[in-house]
Amino acid sequence: MPHWRAILAYDGTPYHGWQVQPGLITVQGTLAEALLALTGETVLPQGSGRTDTGVHALGQVVSFPLNAKIPASNLLFALNRVLPPSIRVLSVAEAAPGFHARHSAVxxxxxxxxxxxxxxxxxxxxxxxxxxxxxxxxxxxxxxxxxxxxxxxxxxxxxxxxxxxxxxxxxxxxxxxxxxxxxxxxxxxxxxxxxxxxxxxxxxxxxxxxxxxxxxxxxxxxxxxxxxxxxxxxxxxxxxxxxxxxxxxxxxxxxxxxxxxx
Amino acid sequence: MPHWRAILAYDGTPYHGWQVQPGLITVQGTLAEALLALTGETVLPQGSGRTDTGVHALGQVVSFPLNAKIPASNLLFALNRVLPPSIRVLSVAEAAPGFHARHSAVxxxxxxxxxxxxxxxxxxxxxxxxxxxxxxxxxxxxxxxxxxxxxxxxxxxxxxxxxxxxxxxxxxxxxxxxxxxxxxxxxxxxxxxxxxxxxxxxxxxxxxxxxxxxxxxxxxxxxxxxxxxxxxxxxxxxxxxxxxxxxxxxxxxxxxxxxxxx
Missing domain, CATH: 3.30.70.660 (Pseudouridine synthase I, catalytic domain, C-terminal subdomain)
Incomplete structure (x- = not known):
């Protein structure tokens, strides 16, 4: 199963922070919904760390697995079509084996x-x-x-x-x-x-x-x-x-x- | 009763446009609430024209009467304390007799x-x-x-x-x-x-x-x-x-x- 590494920029104003929370709109939850809408797969993308309510990102790094076989450029394009304008995927690439956005951060x-x-x-x-x-x-x-x-x-x-x-x-x-x-x-x-x-x-x-x-x-x-x-x-x-x-x-x-x- | 002329800048993103509408958050309604909170007076400020939902302003002109005797600089300061950061009053001055933000616009x-x-x-x-x-x-x-x-x-x-x-x-x-x-x-x-x-x-x-x-x-x-x-x-x-x-x-x-x- 290919693992992906993506870089995200987001305007944190409309979000209750990064981390998914029941009943609240979060960046992680919104990205998970976009991946579900595109592939039918339920995955929880891992961020390099949490950002609080109202905090922004210019280069948040996330990692997630997908069963779907999708060329990276198509995944980038499709995610940006599905995500709201307040979240943009700046790049997507296949991750090295064992890469984890939070655990691997230096x-x-x-x-x-x-x-x-x-x-x-x-x-x-x-x-x-x-x-x-x-x-x-x-x-x-x-x-x-x-x-x-x-x-x-x-x-x-x-x-x-x-x-x-x-x-x-x-x-x-x-x-x-x-x-x-x-x-x-x-x-x-x-x-x-x-x-x-x-x-x-x-x-x-x-x-x-x-x-x-x-x-x-x-x-x-x-x-x-x-x-x-x-x-x-x-x-x-x-x-x-x-x-x-x-x-x-x-x-x-x-x-x-x-x-x-x- | 003194009439006032004010210049407003606003980010239209969170507003259902300029014009007051029941049950919706509008710029005109938010300004009226700020004036009520400051003076206890219910006035409907007149804008130079309506802006639609999501439309912004760098120099919207508004006019309104107030019974309260307030120096212009205090009114400016107090309005910006009460209004949300998405609406800023850039200037306030007493209006010339007969001035109306919409009717007088050239x-x-x-x-x-x-x-x-x-x-x-x-x-x-x-x-x-x-x-x-x-x-x-x-x-x-x-x-x-x-x-x-x-x-x-x-x-x-x-x-x-x-x-x-x-x-x-x-x-x-x-x-x-x-x-x-x-x-x-x-x-x-x-x-x-x-x-x-x-x-x-x-x-x-x-x-x-x-x-x-x-x-x-x-x-x-x-x-x-x-x-x-x-x-x-x-x-x-x-x-x-x-x-x-x-x-x-x-x-x-x-x-x-x-x-x-x-």
Whole structure:
């Protein structure tokens, strides 16, 4: 049975996230329905990871088996005919033996987009940009954002930046259960677009990410970028291994799964 | 009682058009609810014209009275706090006596955006662009589009480009009832963005527009731009005063109400 590997871009606005959930419209469920409509086969495509409600993807990687014998270009064409315009298949190819979109992933890159406050009329975010950015209510310093972001490169316990999970809290409090909140970040920096909108983009590449980790990092960096928190405090926030030590969770709509490497 | 004049930008994707309709979410209804929430006053804001379901606005002009005494800058700020991010108030000012957003309008400009087919993989329209363009299934010639568009400048009976309306059909068949499908277009041309996406933008300025008129013009110009119809046929299509003589209706999602002049 051929296994397939596909790259998807999607606008997460109308979806209750990636993962299939009964009675809710999800990206995974919509892709499964498209495959069923095309081939009559019930398969659950595996993604490189979940994306939350409202989170977007520029390069989500998925894998799935199909009994049907279909040339790759026909499958690409047919899927894009059946899927809604908010989900596009960018490429499809037969996967190497043993390939699994989640288990085989080596590195992931996310991008988070902020529309900086540019005038005193802080609330006027262009309506066409609103689903894809966080419109910052405060002025932000690119230098301070980068000073803060540089502190998280490397291998750290990111418990302070993970969504609070009762099971994990119990695990971390235990002297014997392994602590599973250690991740390695290879890159963590901000860039700013030229031009009138001047979008700020946070790019982060890591071995893996905890739930809400990118959004919690961004929420904390914005505290530093707006001078409400010294950027030099980030190492102490990491060391605290306590969610309450870090800043708030940035909104989902600014987050894009950018690329997955294997 | 002060009368107000406001300029709105909105993403038409989530709305059943401008005009208030029972049980449906519309732009006019959403603005009326925001005004009610802010002032306790029930007013129906008047727009420069209706936009259909899925049609966007960059510069819709609205007028409304309010008993409340509110400085303009506070009203702007407060409306944008209450309205959803898909509707933004760009400016608010007290209106001149007698001003009415629809009756006082002198000229309107619309823009229609097409993503041209750039590869053989015609269906891959970026998901973040999909709600705001018509992704053309066919290759288009900018020169032919402009040749076709130039034929409609001036004062014409645009019945061939109006949504079919049984009452109007009766009226036009009558030798005594006045024909009301005459409009004057001051500008009608296409431009193409530089860069990889190369969006085609149709800009049309007129004294007024019939229902579906811009979308029907675009649908017909695309027939000419893809060499399925000689551009030189446009005058004969106008002369026919028959909707079936023209091309199909372009999708709503590519259409933007750009500017209203008074």
């Amino acid at each position: 590195r992931k890159t996310y991008e988070y987009r902020i529309l900086p406050r540019i005038t005193a009329l802080e609330t006027i975010c262009p309506p066409f940009l609103a689903p894809y950015v966080w419109a910052s209510p405060r002025a932000l310093s690119l230098d301070l954002l980068n000073e803060a972001a540089a502190h998280v490169v490397g291998t750290h316990d990111f418990s302070s930046f993970a969504a609070v999970n009762p099971d994990q809290a119990h695990r971390n409090a235990s002297p014997v259960l392994p602590k599973e909140n250690t991740r390695t970040l290879f890159a963590s920096y901000w860039v700013q677009d030229p031009g009138p909108e001047g979008l700020l983009r946070y790019r982060v590449t890591g071995s893996g990410f905890l739930h809400h980790m990118v959004r919690n990092l961004v929420g904390t960096f914005v505290e530093a970028g707006s001078e409400r928190l010294p950027a030099s405090q980030i190492p102490a926030i990491l060391a605290a291994r306590d969610r309450s030590a870090a800043g708030p969770t940035a909104p989902a709509r600014g987050l894009f799964l950018h690329e997955v490497e294997y | 000229r309107k400009t619309y823009e229609y955006r097409i993503l041209p087919r750039i590869t053989a993989l015609e269906t891959i329209c970026p998901p973040f662009l999909a709600p705001y363009v018509w992704a053309s299934p066919r290759a288009l010639s900018l020169d032919l589009l402009n040749e076709a568009a130039a034929h409609v400048v001036g004062t014409h009976d645009f019945s061939s480009f109006a949504a079919v309306n049984p009452d109007q059909a009766h009226r036009n068949a009558s030798p005594v009832l006045p024909k009301e499908n005459t409009r004057t277009l001051f500008a009608s041309y296409w431009v193409q963005d530089p860069g990889p996406e190369g969006l085609l933008r149709y800009r049309v300025t007129g004294s007024g527009f019939l229902h579906h008129m811009v979308r029907n013009l675009v649908g017909t110009f695309v027939e000419a731009g893809s060499e399925r119809l000689p551009a030189s046929q446009i005058p004969a299509i106008l002369a026919a005063r028959d909707r079936s003589a023209a091309g199909p209706t372009a999708p709503a999602r590519g259409l933007f109400l750009h500017e209203v002049e008074y």
